[in-house]
Amino acid sequence: MSGDETDNKTPVLMYHEVLDVVERERSVRAMVPLYCLSAHQFRQQMDYLRRHEYGTVTMEDLGAADREEPSTMVGITFDDGLVGNYRFAFPILGEFGFNATVFLVVSRIGNDPRFLDWGQVAEMSAAGILIGSHTMTHRPLETIASDEVFNELHESKSIIEDRIGRPVKHLSLPHGSANDRVLETAREVGYSTICTSDIGTAIRGVNPSVIERIPIVDKDDLRRFARIVELDSRVIRKLARVKRLKSRVKRMIGIETYRKLYRLLFRIRPGHTHGVSRRS
């Protein structure tokens, strides 16, 4: 994020889950409550975008080489492929005529009630929601062997392609975890964009394009949401600072310890972080 140069920048919003009963209201949680918005809150945000004449772009549009980036465009992404994406977010997006990109943890689809099933994925895809990969098992790609990285990226891509009958060219990195080897493998496998969890609106590289995003969390009231989509530099810079600090802590104590602390802090069922566990 380059400070005040917000003209022609497209904010790409990172959502996870939208539900009627949010995680914060439960005693035993399946995911970090921050990442679960209420349907009401999500609708208010979409309504804000429409009232302020924003349009939406998918990662396909953003990845296009000759893209135009009018400042009134917003990218909407969902990580993990959770069931509320279909039950709540999808109808609300339809109501406002917006599109979005949904990234699936493929091993979970149809196998875990908290996640989408393939019928729901196919229905959303047919309605114009862009479906991307969030790998097979949601492991941090930096921490696994090269052949495993290849499998995570390649297998997830081909399974989704078989199910929806369309090419899958967009990837979101579990835990935002990547290094040069991961990016190179993603390019070889055929991804044209890669969404990270880094804060910002920068699009780096050509093939694949690496896209920074801005997380939307349950604590964001409408005023703050407005400042985010307007790319208020103070808000974005602060988010980036916090993110850098978290990354530093993660590196210092190791990603596994970091996740354990998170689960303890939010009283999340063992094995889960933001909605997804490793295949154990």
Ligand SMILES: [Zn+2]
């Ligand atoms: Zn994820």
